[in-house]
Amino acid sequence: MPDCSLLAVGNELLSGDVRDLNLFTLSRRLTHAGFTVTQAVIARDAPASIVDSIRFLLAQDPDVIICSGGLGPTEDDLTLSALATALGQDLLDDTEARRMVEGQYEHLMQQGYMTQRGPQVAREKMARIPQGASPLPNPIGTAPGVRLKAGKSLIYVLPGVPAELEAILDETVLPELCERFTTGIWMEKSLHVHVDDEAEVAAPLREVRSRYPAVYLKSLARPFPAAGKEGLRIIASTQAENAASADRIVTAALRELRNALEEAGLRVVEDDAGCESAGRESL
Numbered sequence: 001m002p003d004c005s006l007l008a009v010g011n012e013l014l015s016g017d018v019r020d021l022n023l024f025t026l027s028r029r030l031t032h033a034g035f036t037v038t039q040a041v042i043a044r045d046a047p048a049s050i051v052d053s054i055r056f057l058l059a060q061d062p063d064v065i066i067c068s069g070g071l072g073p074t075e076d077d078l079t080l081s082a083l084a085t086a087l088g089q090d091l092l093d094d095t096e097a098r099r100m101v102e103g104q105y106e107h108l109m110q111q112g113y114m115t116q117r118g119p120q121v122a123r124e125k126m127a128r129i130p131q132g133a134s135p136l137p138n139p140i141g142t143a144p145g146v147r148l149k150a151g152k153s154l155i156y157v158l159p160g161v162p163a164e165l166e167a168i169l170d171e172t173v174l175p176e177l178c179e180r181f182t183t184g185i186w187m188e189k190s191l192h193v194h195v196d197d198e199a200e201v202a203a204p205l206r207e208v209r210s211r212y213p214a215v216y217l218k219s220l221a222r223p224f225p226a227a228g229k230e231g232l233r234i235i236a237s238t239q240a241e242n243a244a245s246a247d248r249i250v251t252a253a254l255r256e257l258r259n260a261l262e263e264a265g266l267r268v269v270e271d272d273a274g275c276e277s278a279g280r281e282s283l
Helices: 009-015 022-032 047-059 079-087 095-110 118-127 162-180 198-211 243-263
Strands: 003-009 034-042 065-069 089-093 129-131 134-136 145-150 153-158 184-193 217-220 230-239 267-271 278-279
Touching: 003 022, 003 047, 022 162, 034 047, 034 065, 034 217, 047 065, 047 079, 065 162, 065 230, 079 129, 079 145, 079 153, 089 095, 095 118, 095 134, 118 129, 129 145, 134 162, 145 162, 153 162, 184 243, 198 217, 198 230, 198 243, 230 243, 243 267
Parallel strands: 003 034, 003 065, 065 153
Antiparallel strands: 089 129, 134 145, 145 153, 184 230, 184 267, 184 278, 217 230
16 A cells, blocks of 8 residues: 655644644545555754655655645745755746635635735745656645645645645545555554553553554554443554455454453453444555
């Protein structure tokens, strides 16, 4: 399955002034689309930090890198200039990006969200992108997203504002990725077990994992005494070429896990009737 690495940029994320939502959104949506998210990095709004982070991720040779943050009009929005440096490219004025920026300002003025276009230098900044990159329309904000290729890796750079990131992700990035890559089906099911100490499920989990290496089995820890009173959730997920294969292996792994838990003297109190699944059937 194709793999993806993530980069979030912003001092506010590392200082705790803002709780990051973008890495959560990207991780969940990409996983549901059939990608394997292998790592995520948070970098400060500093050129060296961003350059080092991009080069580190590129060295892992992922199929896709998605960056969030640092596309705006202010001086501390440095992601695109740092990306150009990391790739040894120039940062250039882009006609299509400029059209997108001006078009969004016009739209926002017509909607009454602003009364003027703002400083020209700020608009020009948002229209400069690395050489060889393509701008992506931002249906909510003023800064376009960016797409470019670096070796094997397809790189997307999206705004840090969560609503803008999600809009570009939904309208452009995910449709393009699903068209470009064969991702198959991701599926997740779960069960609940009453257990005073999560450590009691370790041996049954280890036993079943050894027989189902393609299934990710994980108990989701809860503070005492919630696991004993309300139940501990254990998830089982996998990626497969089609829904039937994914359902078969996840169901089998959970069935054996339930048996192992009950043999260990634990009581499974609920099996999820449904499951989560997403992705595309392989052609």
